[in-house]
Amino acid sequence: MKNLSKESILGLFLVGLFVFMSLFAPGFLASSNLKNMMFQLPEFSILALAMMVVILTAGIDLSLTFVASLSGVVIAIALSSGYSIPMALLAGLLVALACGLLNGVFVAKIGVSPILVTLGTMILFEGINLSITKGHSISGFPSAYNLIGNGYFFGLVPVSLVIMIVLIIVTTVLLNKTKWGRSVYMVGSNPIATLFSGINTSRALMWVYLFSSLMAFVASVIMTARYNSAKVDMGSAYLLQCVAAAVLGGTQIQGGYGKVIGTVYAVCIFQILSSGLNLLGVHRSIVDVMIGVILIAVLIINYVSSQLEKRKSIKEQAKSVA
Amino acid sequence: MKAILKSKEMSIAAILILLCIILSYLSPAFFTFSNLTDVLKANAVLGILAIGMTLVIITGGIDVSVAAVTSAVAVITGHLMIYLPDSFLSLLVIFLVAPLCGIVFGLINGYLVAKVEIPAIVVTLGMMSIISGAILYLTNGVYVNSRNFPSIFIDFANAKILGISILVYIFFAVAALTWYVMKNTVIGRSVFAIGGNSKSAIRVGIDFKKVQMFVFAYMGFLAGIAAIVQTAYIKAIDPNGLIGFELIVIAAVVIGGANILGGRGTVFGTILGVILLGVMQNGLILAHIDTYWQKVVVGSIILLAVSYDHIQYKRAQSQLSNIKVEA
Numbered sequence: 001m002k003n004l005s006k007e008s009i010l011g012l013f014l015v016g017l018f019v020f021m022s023l024f025a026p027g028f029l030a031s032s033n034l035k036n037m038m039f040q041l042p043e044f045s046i047l048a049l050a051m052m053v054v055i056l057t058a059g060i061d062l063s064l065t066f067v068a069s070l071s072g073v074v075i076a077i078a079l080s081s082g083y084s085i086p087m088a089l090l091a092g093l094l095v096a097l098a099c100g101l102l103n104g105v106f107v108a109k110i111g112v113s114p115i116l117v118t119l120g121t122m123i124l125f126e127g128i129n130l131s132i133t134k135g136h137s138i139s140g141f142p143s144a145y146n147l148i149g150n151g152y153f154f155g156l157v158p159v160s161l162v163i164m165i166v167l168i169i170v171t172t173v174l175l176n177k178t179k180w181g182r183s184v185y186m187v188g189s190n191p192i193a194t195l196f197s198g199i200n201t202s203r204a205l206m207w208v209y210l211f212s213s214l215m216a217f218v219a220s221v222i223m224t225a226r227y228n229s230a231k232v233d234m235g236s237a238y239l240l241q242c243v244a245a246a247v248l249g250g251t252q253i254q255g256g257y258g259k260v261i262g263t264v265y266a267v268c269i270f271q272i273l274s275s276g277l278n279l280l281g282v283h284r285s286i287v288d289v290m291i292g293v294i295l296i297a298v299l300i301i302n303y304v305s306s307q308l309e310k311r312k313s314i315k316e317q318a319k320s321v322a
Numbered sequence: 323m324k325a326i327l328k329s330k331e332m333s334i335a336a337i338l339i340l341l342c343i344i345l346s347y348l349s350p351a352f353f354t355f356s357n358l359t360d361v362l363k364a365n366a367v368l369g370i371l372a373i374g375m376t377l378v379i380i381t382g383g384i385d386v387s388v389a390a391v392t393s394a395v396a397v398i399t400g401h402l403m404i405y406l407p408d409s410f411l412s413l414l415v416i417f418l419v420a421p422l423c424g425i426v427f428g429l430i431n432g433y434l435v436a437k438v439e440i441p442a443i444v445v446t447l448g449m450m451s452i453i454s455g456a457i458l459y460l461t462n463g464v465y466v467n468s469r470n471f472p473s474i475f476i477d478f479a480n481a482k483i484l485g486i487s488i489l490v491y492i493f494f495a496v497a498a499l500t501w502y503v504m505k506n507t508v509i510g511r512s513v514f515a516i517g518g519n520s521k522s523a524i525r526v527g528i529d530f531k532k533v534q535m536f537v538f539a540y541m542g543f544l545a546g547i548a549a550i551v552q553t554a555y556i557k558a559i560d561p562n563g564l565i566g567f568e569l570i571v572i573a574a575v576v577i578g579g580a581n582i583l584g585g586r587g588t589v590f591g592t593i594l595g596v597i598l599l600g601v602m603q604n605g606l607i608l609a610h611i612d613t614y615w616q617k618v619v620v621g622s623i624i625l626l627a628v629s630y631d632h633i634q635y636k637r638a639q640s641q642l643s644n645i646k647v648e649a
Contacts, residue, residue, distance in 0.1 A: 060443070062569075106625060106628075106629060110629050110632060110633065111632060111636070112628045112629050112632045113628075115384070115443075116576055116624070116628045117625065117628065119569055119572060119573060119576075119624060120573075120621050120622075120624035120625040120628065121621060121625065122569070122621070123569070123573070123617050123620050123621035123624065124617070124618055124620075124621025124622060124624075124625065125621070126617050126621075127614065127615065127616065127617025127618035127619070127620070127621055128618055130614040130617060131612065131614040131615055131618060134614060135614075240447055240450070240451065243443075243444075243447060244447065244448070244451070247444055253441045253443060253444050254441065283459050285454075285455040285456070285457075285458035285459040286455060286459055287455070288451045288452070288454065288455030288458075289451065289452050289455035289456055289459070290455075291448075291451050291455075292447075292448040292449065292450070292451030292452035292453075292455065293448070293452060295444065295447070295448040295451070296434065296440070296444075296445065296448040296449070296452075299438070299440040299444060299445075300434075300438055300440070303438050303439060303440065
């Protein structure tokens with residue numbers, strides 16, 4: 001137990017939760033429920049990964065879900081006015097990247113703190129979105145497009161789930177095996193030392209915000225395809241849940257530490273919790289309460305265990321002195 | 323004099339005055355007594371919360387649970403009011419219970435931030451999730467109507483002194499109280515000391531944890547008062563009415579010149595930020611600009627304000643380090 005990392009403990013908790021829900025929640029293992037969970041998981045986990053990478057640099061991206069919904073709306077408008085799917089996707093991608101660039105310029109080049117920048121851009125993107133859509137939802141896509149959200153590979157694995165797994169692997173590789181990925185962690189733990197060690201921190205930060213907007217774009221494609229419509233508040237419920245998932249997954253909110261697998265575990269835990277509690281007949285809003293309680297409880301446990309360890313090491317020191 | 327002119331409050335005030343001149347040119351309805359007091363009345367809740375948030379932000383913290391706490395206190399006092407008799411004492415009870423509830427919520431936040439050392443954004447995020455979930459579960463999102471309130475509360479809500487709503491006076495009383503606390507009490511000065519340089523502040527003997535507890539408790543106290551004002555303003559309890567409001571509060575504080583990394587910020591600046599947001603919203607309506615564009619304008623102003631602020635700050639810092647010593 002002692003040699004297990006934070007993430008493995010979370011993984012064990014996930015397995016335990018899954019077993020618990022399978023035993024006690026009626027119909028948890030039914031194919032319809034499992035299918036639902038598999039379809040809901042990708043958009044959430046892709047957004048959470050984007051948030052995690054930003055948090056690694058000691059930042060936060062409050063505009064994340066609004067980038068997603070803005071690019072979703074652009075895709076929807078392009079599709080419903082008859083452009084081909086690749087063209088529409090390209091338009092959505094460009095919009096998302098433009099949003100990411102805006103965040104990146106303010107954070108990386110000007111150096112304003114990320115929470116303020118993304119607070120501003122969040123309101124800005126929401127406003128642009130509202131002025132385009134007037135709050136209405138846009139629908140009417142070709143059925144080929146909806147396959148991204150509802151289709152299966154080989155009639156078994158959802159397309160969106162495959163996209164999610166690919167992105168999880170890509171993010172892991174990017175963070176651990178590339179120069180950029182390592183610099184992301186370094187910027188998060190000590191930006192000044194990183195700068196003095198010869199790394200272009202502002203370029204690294206710029207790519208972080210571009211990366212997160214790219215992920216938001218993918219999530220928006222999956223969401224629009226699944227709902228068959230796009231709307232201004234699409235995915236906005238995920239915003240704070242993404243921060244919660246990253247933190248529960250062991251990512252330090254002050255930056256510098258965090259693992260992809262931890263975030264993925266946390267997202268799965270939230271998904272199982274909300275589906276399972278729903279099946280158990282627990283009110284939807286109690287799930288929010290549970291998420292908050294878990295978030296705070298995990299951090300209290302972290303604190304208590306670090307306090308205990310400190311005390312232990314002091315005792316050991318005292319012993320060795322004696 | 324030069325220092326006053328160069329201060330950040332002056333530049334916000336200048337923008338505000340410019341905006342007012344443009345608006346009164348565009349719409350004759352803008353520069354009227356009733357419209358201006360309406361702007362103040364409509365933004366009293368925002369103002370009260372923003373003043374509390376200023377203190378939190380000065381110490382380098384943040385509180386995203388304010389809107390949830392305010393709603394929670396409003397729901398609690400609203401349901402209490404149903405049982406209260408129609409007498410002056412009930413008003414007193416409300417004014418005791420609401421701030422107390424707020425302080426309790428604030429102390430929970432403060433305890434977790436100061437003693438358990440969880441980052442403020444995570445604590446308040448979690449609290450927000452818990453509180454708003456609990457409110458929704460308990461109330462089912464159902465309104466409480468003003469018909470259930472004691473009529474003394476309705477009288478209070480409609481009260482006017484010199485033609486100005488009592489809610490505006492509450493807002494200014496809160497501002498005056500906070501200004502006094504920040505200026506003339508030890509704990510108020512400690513707030514600035516912590517924000518300016520927490521390490522040196524701790525070295526000179528300021529109890530960081532105590533200050534953090536105080537700041538969050540004070541935020542809760544103001545959230546309690548804001549809950550009363552909100553209830554009096556809309557004359558109903560809407561459990562969902564303030565969702566997302568915390569970000570507007572933070573925006574007002576930031577526009578008012580407080581630095582999110584701590585250390586800087588004034589009550590006066592925040593009030594200017596609140597009024598700027600309020601006037602802008604009012605002006606866009608009066609100028610017949612589509613309300614959908616409001617958020618675009620607000621978002622752009624936040625971006626401009628924070629980056630202008632940051633560039634100024636960086637310039638000041640680089641001047642600091644370039645002091646040449648004459649031999």
